[in-house]
Amino acid sequence: MTITATLAGRGRISPSRARLAKYLRHATGVAVFILAWELAGRTGLISWLPAASTSLARVAQLAADPAFLADLASTLTAAAVGLPLAVLVAVPVGLLLGTVPVVEEMTRAIVEFLRPIPSVALIPLAMFFFQPEINAKVALIVYAASWPILINTLYGVRDVDPVATETLRSFGFGPGAVIWRVSLPSAAPFIFTGVRLAASITLILAISVEYVVGGAGGIGAFLIQASTGIGADAMVDVIATLVWAGLVGLVVNTLLLRAERRLFRWRHA
Amino acid sequence: MLEIDNLTHVYGPGSPNEHRAIDGLKLSVAEGELLCIVGPSGCGKSTLLRSIAGLITPTGGEIRVEGKLVRQTPDNLAVVFQDYSRSLFPWMSVADNVALPLRRRDMDKRARREAAQEALESVGLLGAAEKYPFQLSGGMQQRVAIARALAYRPTLMLMDEPFGSVDAQTREDLEDLVLKVRGHHRMTIVLITHDIDESVYVGDRVVVLSKAPSHVVGDLRVDLPGPRDQITTREHPDFVRLRAEVGRLVRGVDVATPA
DSSP: OOHHHHHHHSSOOOOHHHHHHHHHHHHHHHHHHHHHHHHHHHSSSTTOOOHHHHHHHHHHHHHTTTHHHHHHHHHHHHHHHHHHHHHHHHHHHHHHHHHHHHHHHHHHHHHHHHTTTTGGHHHHHHHHHSSSSSHHHHHHHHHHHHHHHHHHHHHHTTTOOHHHHHHHTTTTTOOOHHHHHHHHHHHHHHHHHHHHHHHHHHHHHHHHHHHHOOSOOOOHHHHHHHHHOOHHHHHHHHHHHHHHHHHHHHHHHHHHHHHHHHHHHGOOO | OOOEEEEEEETTTTTTTTTEEEEEEEEEETOOOOOEEEETTTHHHHHHHHHHHHOOOOSSSEEEETTOOSSSSOEOOOOOOOHHHHHSSSTTTTHHHHHGGGGGGSSSSSHHHHHHHHHHHHTGGGGGTTTTTSSSSSHHHHHHHHHHHHHOSSSEEEETTTTSSHHHHHHHHHHHHHHHHHHHHEEEEEEEEOOHHHHHHHHEEEEEEOOSSOEEEEEOOOOOOOSOOOOOOSSSSSHHHHHHHHHHHHHTTTOOOOO
């Protein structure tokens, strides 16, 4: 009450107060969701659904479960290896396609053919070519995560302001320097957005491969084991694992969004 | 310093929307001269400038800078574009923007930094060195672009309507800035403008181009007492006479040309 009074006296809402209000709204939404979940579970409205309290307690327990942590580490490792590799593959290719129109035209048909193929459908192929399974997992992650990075690099580079490139050229810089010093930094915000999209794809692919292949460790393998258990406990394990997967995705995305805002402050003039 | 002989440029030759921008243009600029080029809008002024800078290859004729045929961007040349907001690199600080072209010079990092500071000081922006372009006003951004050109120590500076996008007051300040820095650095300046008053105020010589396909229709020496001053120069009888003369040439009205 006192806070409201002081603010009313000042006659306008401070930014920190506005932020607090925003967080409060977010928290309210989450609280309502959890409450509905709890009720749906407890009242038996959704018969198979374990209550929120039971599930979330299990989420906390998993944090101290060595078997789960090993699987989590395995999934995150695959994603953490795959994403930088995807950047290393996709950014140079995107730069090439974006700066040399002939190459882009020559490859367009192949790109448009390959892009819509669901990466999950490539699991058998990947298992055939890449052994052991961890290699297949990383290979698929690199493949799937490369697309958004490639496409964003391509469009980012095409979008580079010709005045900027001409400026550098007018000081006698060659094509290589123009790409390195103008095209790349100018496209960087696009590329980064592609990386952020790719990050969520790495998780999807890692868990899919683990789930389909099984035995290879990872959250996906943990899910298989959990779901082959008996009765309500199995469902609690499955849901707790899903919550973990969601949390990991949320944290990664938030960190990348923050980094994006920091790195590309110059864009928001 | 700069010799342009029979320059011709046709965009999209042979295509249905073929455009002849420049036709048989001849021009010669002496060392240390400040030449203003004026002409009606769309007369191929920018095409001319881009050809001199080696950014495009003209379809005909020859350009020589310091005796050397222009095939690619000449050494010791700097360009200041009209669109400062697009020509500065937004991801770099002001100091880094100014220092970047110096990588083409045989200078280590420290020397580049010092040269950048010095150039920023000469345009009165030393305090903004660590800022980013978006944090500066339009006039300040164009000062940075000028500082970047100055730091490079070009022998030939090309300016493409450099004050076309700033307000009147800033424009006068920038005109005087060009006159000032030109006194300190020995260089040849070619300034393209569509502003007749500006061409007479700033230039030692004003060349008037015709509509596209453009060629030279007038070439006037500006003998105004220096140093130039925004008030007194502009009320000087010679200034008034010259701007009328340039104005008539731009409009395509024939005047008795002093043979």
